Amino acid sequence: MQSVFCSRWVLSGLSVTAGIGIGATLTAACDRFNKNGDTSHSGGLLDRVPVIPIPSVDAASEITPYQPGQVTVNRSTAVMKYESYVTSYDPRNRTAAWVIEQLSAETITGASDRKFCDFKEDDSVHVYHRSTNVDYKGSGVDRGHLAAAANHKWSQKGMDDTFYLNNVSPQNLHLNQNAWNNLEKYCRSLIKHYQNVFVCTGPLYLPRQEPDGKMYVKYQVLGKNHVAVPTHFFKVVILEKPRGDVELRSYVMPNMPVDEKIPLERFLVPIESIERAPGLLFVPNIMKRTSSLKAITAGP
Template sequence: MRRLCRTGATLLFGAGIGASASRLLSSRGGEEEEEDRPALLSRVPVIPVPRVQASELTVTPGGTGAVMKYGFPSLANIKTRESYVTSYDPRTRTASWVIERLNPASLTGPSDRKRCDFKEDDSVHMFHRATSADYRGSGFDRGHLAAAANHKWSQKAMEDTFYLSNVAPQNPHLNQNAWNNLEKLCRSLTKRYLNVYVCTGPLYLPRQEDDGKLYVRYQVLGRNHVAVPTHFFKVLILEQADGRGVELRSYVLPNEPIDEKVPLERFLVPIETIERASGLLFVPNIMKRTGSLQAITDR
């Protein structure tokens, strides 16, 4: 294991991110792994980031300018919707990331999911967009990145989450169980924090094969070759209601069934793990906004 130090504290950093999903699920947070079983999912604590002005914290839903308060993880193919912002990857036919802001006001309202249907994103060139036909008979769910239930405040906002550019192929068991529980956790955190910023995206992680080399392999669906992620990530930026600062949490889940007995805390990872694996950057944006970053080792 390698250790990454910041501001006098220590975070566990996985020696590699190419483990198979079964190895990831069997890893135990904080324990050294065998050399052939690199630990991606080391258990790490919440990271508090101080010095956010209370006057900057808002509770009204909508407004994509507020959604991007902590900057863009990348700058390619940015698209703005009613209540989320996304960066689209035309090669994979899915988003690289989606950012949304949750608070009690965004989670309540008159919207009706039954009035929503998945739809092609006609802002994407026809060569590079996914269609529902790509998913049909594939055995994968159309998994939301920005969850529909996060945007009940507006029918338009909820309908915008059904663009296929906000969707990625997801194992049905994962989508309906562990991933759904993680989405519920994000919503429940709005009871403790003023705003919950959620960045979600796919990962395509390498794994070691029989020849001892690392390869990135993933399935594609349909005539448009929609990429099936090997994993998904969520990065949470939690604004404290008293204005003292924000906290940072980050999760990585494999795109396969997860035993319901495995707690979500098992999938907490250092933010650097996601930054290295995805090519995105979160910490520099937060530091620019808040002025400092302090890591701790215990909650």
């Protein structure tokens, strides 16, 4: 596996790493490298952003031990840094595998306006592996933000970056504009009660049993680039308290119309169910180095 080092994106709150197998154990811990807890912006970049290693394409390979500031990637996956978020791009599905961002009172406040933003391709992605606006045209689905535009009002450039199609996944328009929007608003409201709020969001492609009794993963694709339409979306919210404890709240919503009156608590799921599907493990082995901190599983 290759390594990419990010000098300006300092891991301080938590880490997410990838699992090759299944049966992941729920662990959550805070690994501090910035002792003063500063969450201010510096040069347009977040100073406290988790870095997420990605699984190897070789199922038999071992996971590279975590090192501060390190991202391990496979040959087909790119980790990209933008003004306000970090994403791992999945070239096969033409959408992100995950996006992670930090929310604060500063990031969600400002004069930025989405009317000045346009959805656009990222030239850093090979033309074979990109989605385009044409793929979405007439599809009947929304270009759903993973890192929400409203999370990044602090900078017009930051908000504009959320309109890269790398940060977009085909989303049922009713879901995008109602229940999912409510979840995004709820995440923003949490900054009033926690020292740090990190949000990791991504698509899921979950199997279901067909009439023949077998399990299949089936999903629609859009346009000539065959942009994958997820069956579900996940959002993992990592909440750091002033004393260092961490709460982990994990949500899954189906990519279909969802009654916005259903309480968000109904979509809470065990973190293991999210870890198994995309091959992610949240904060493994950090407890060994941060014995003073404990993992907390959030309730409804």
